[in-house]
Amino acid sequence: MIKKTTVLAALFLSCMVHAQWKPQGDKIKTKWAEQVDAKKPLPEYPRPIMERSQWKNLNGLWNYAIQEFGKTAPSKYDGQILVPFAAESSLSGVMKEVGSKNELWYETNFSIESGWNGKNILLHFGAVDWKTEVFINDIKVGSHTGGYTPFSFDITPFIKKGSNQKLVVKVWDPSNDGPQPRGKQVKNPEGIWYTPVTGIWQTVWIEPVNAKSIASLHTTPNIDQNTISIKADVSGAEKGDVVEISVFDNGNEIAKEKAVVGESNDIVLNTPKLWSPENPFLYQTKVRLISKNKIVDEVKSYFAMRKISSKRDENGIMRMQLNNKDYFQFGPLDQGWWPDGLYTAPTDEALKYDIIKTKELGFNMIRKHVKVEPERWYTHCDQLGILVWQDMPSGDDQPIWQNKKYFDGTELQRSPKSEEIYKKEWREIMDHLYSYPSIVVWVPFNEAWGQFKTVEITEWTKNHDPSRLTNSSSGGNHFQTGDILDLHNYPGPEMYLYDARRVTVLGEYGGIGLPLEGHLWRANDNWGYVKFKNQAEVTAEYTKYAQILKNYVKTGFSAAVYTQTTDVEGEVNGFMTYDRKVDKMDFKAVNKINTEVINALNK
Numbered sequence: 001m002i003k004k005t006t007v008l009a010a011l012f013l014s015c016m017v018h019a020q021w022k023p024q025g026d027k028i029k030t031k032w033a034e035q036v037d038a039k040k041p042l043p044e045y046p047r048p049i050m051e052r053s054q055w056k057n058l059n060g061l062w063n064y065a066i067q068e069f070g071k072t073a074p075s076k077y078d079g080q081i082l083v084p085f086a087a088e089s090s091l092s093g094v095m096k097e098v099g100s101k102n103e104l105w106y107e108t109n110f111s112i113e114s115g116w117n118g119k120n121i122l123l124h125f126g127a128v129d130w131k132t133e134v135f136i137n138d139i140k141v142g143s144h145t146g147g148y149t150p151f152s153f154d155i156t157p158f159i160k161k162g163s164n165q166k167l168v169v170k171v172w173d174p175s176n177d178g179p180q181p182r183g184k185q186v187k188n189p190e191g192i193w194y195t196p197v198t199g200i201w202q203t204v205w206i207e208p209v210n211a212k213s214i215a216s217l218h219t220t221p222n223i224d225q226n227t228i229s230i231k232a233d234v235s236g237a238e239k240g241d242v243v244e245i246s247v248f249d250n251g252n253e254i255a256k257e258k259a260v261v262g263e264s265n266d267i268v269l270n271t272p273k274l275w276s277p278e279n280p281f282l283y284q285t286k287v288r289l290i291s292k293n294k295i296v297d298e299v300k301s302y303f304a305m306r307k308i309s310s311k312r313d314e315n316g317i318m319r320m321q322l323n324n325k326d327y328f329q330f331g332p333l334d335q336g337w338w339p340d341g342l343y344t345a346p347t348d349e350a351l352k353y354d355i356i357k358t359k360e361l362g363f364n365m366i367r368k369h370v371k372v373e374p375e376r377w378y379t380h381c382d383q384l385g386i387l388v389w390q391d392m393p394s395g396d397d398q399p400i401w402q403n404k405k406y407f408d409g410t411e412l413q414r415s416p417k418s419e420e421i422y423k424k425e426w427r428e429i430m431d432h433l434y435s436y437p438s439i440v441v442w443v444p445f446n447e448a449w450g451q452f453k454t455v456e457i458t459e460w461t462k463n464h465d466p467s468r469l470t471n472s473s474s475g476g477n478h479f480q481t482g483d484i485l486d487l488h489n490y491p492g493p494e495m496y497l498y499d500a501r502r503v504t505v506l507g508e509y510g511g512i513g514l515p516l517e518g519h520l521w522r523a524n525d526n527w528g529y530v531k532f533k534n535q536a537e538v539t540a541e542y543t544k545y546a547q548i549l550k551n552y553v554k555t556g557f558s559a560a561v562y563t564q565t566t567d568v569e570g571e572v573n574g575f576m577t578y579d580r581k582v583d584k585m586d587f588k589a590v591n592k593i594n595t596e597v598i599n600a601l602n603k
Contacts (some may be wrong), residue, residue, distance in 0.1 A: 095447055134169055355381055423457075
């Protein structure tokens with residue numbers, strides 16, 4: 001009888017949870033919105049490139065309050081919010097503006113697993129936009145600024161005896177009232193600018209570690225020397241501690257090396273299998289921290305053997321190369337926005353879906369536009385085989401924009417604080433994403449949005465990561481720096497500038513619009529560079545542009561980016577509708593012409 005009562009109580013609580021939360025608003029939603037489980041939203045392991053066996057997901061319904069900036073912690077909360085969906089999103093269950101004059105407060109309780117006794121407890125946040133303060137059991141344990149990178153705190157000293165630990169999070173996000181990186185977020189969304197995203201928007205989780213533990217991995221392939229260099233950053237290490245790395249090929253151990261903490265493991269692989277979009281082979285690894293002959297930490301990881309570079313071809317044109325071969329990179333501009341979750345995909349299946357559809361369209365690359373994705377997105381790219389150009393999310397002001405010639409004006413002068421924010425966040429983004437092999441190009445600036453000290457920033461980017469190409473300013477104010485000259489032209493392809501010393505690419509073009517009733521974010525005021533009335537017309541126009549592009553491949557373009565993967569809010573120029581329910585072009589026809597464009601380089 002007791003067991004039956006317990007089951008009934010659990011069912012009742014489950015129903016209560018669902019009764020308390022539902023998606024808000026009457027905007028369009030994806031099919032995955034219905035699959036969101038309020039008890040365990042986004043339950044997947046959030047850091048697949050460095051995986052431990054023990055962890056606990058804290059996503060779910062938390063208390064929230066929106067109150068005036070500078071107030072003390074709320075005595076009473078406004079209701080419940082579904083973490084990790086931003087307060088302005090439908091899936092948060094809140095869908096309210098926060099704004100620069102208010103702060104967003106969260107509160108939840110969690111317990112530490114009984115088997116974790118004697119361990120240090122790390123509290124992880126995947127991403128919170130923008131300024132975050134964290135309190136455990138009414139003690140402030142840390143703070144963080146930056147909306148796009150993970151951060152964590154060792155909360156061990158603040159854990160109380162007993163099962164319940166109180167977690168309070170305070171967030172302030174000035175949106176476009178501040179100079180911080182924000183991408184497409186603005187207070188008053190219109191045209192190519194979208195709804196603000198405030199607060200927690202990626203998974204919150206805890207994990208137990210020993211006092212000595214692996215903090216991060218830095219992985220660099222060298223296919224010319226058949227080596228993979230893996231350096232582990234270690235917390236609490238002592239002299240004599242060792243990092244051991246085993247490499248696996250389809251489950252078979254093929255190499256094992258040891259190095260003292262602080263040194264990289266440089267592992268030789270005989271006849272390595274190279275990674276490419278056509279063959280995205282990943283080696284698996286097991287990384288162990290050994291102290292006094294005991295294993296004190298162990299993580300699973302992976303890497304790929306691939307090289308991105310540029311080289312002059314037989315006609316004197318600088319070409320992008322993948323694994324030392326000329327390789328035309330072609331893909332869509334991918335904003336990574338969702339009608340129901342804004343910055344956050346409703347489910348992991350949804351997160352993966354856009355990449356699968358991009359491959360279906362015959363593309364081999366994605367330009368991730370002024371946004372950084374959760375780590376699982378990059379792992380999906382690694383596994384599925386897609387090259388990634390990673391933009392720095394833009395912020396601050398838009399100065400004069402000269403895209404048709406080399407820049408001869410006066411660059412934007414950011415305030416010292418704004419410069420400091422940009423440099424800190426760009427460095428953190430690059431360091432955070434360094435080991436994901438799918439990323440092949442860094443893009444510090446887009447179309448003069450917040451563009452400043454271009455040569456200095458570009459050279460710093462190139463020096464910070466010489467293993468990838470640097471696209472100084474995509475479609476922006478052009479300087480002769482970095483590896484790439486990037487032109488934007490709408491609607492059709494055009495080569496109005498060319499650089500014989502660098503790779504020349506078409507970083508944006510297209511934007512063919514097709515508004516489809518029943519799949520629009522707003523009924524009126526929808527926007528595209530050119531608009532058509534049906535699938536056949538937009539497919540024909542796309543094919544026409546692709547034929548023009550194909551001719552430019554021979555004469556100098558080494559990559560191209562079509563705008564865009566999906567419709568986003570008021571933009572209706574996607575291959576798919578914003579809710580991902582309708583393919584707006586004939587995907588087979590697009591795949592055929594895209595394949596011709598990619599292959600044009602080697603014919």
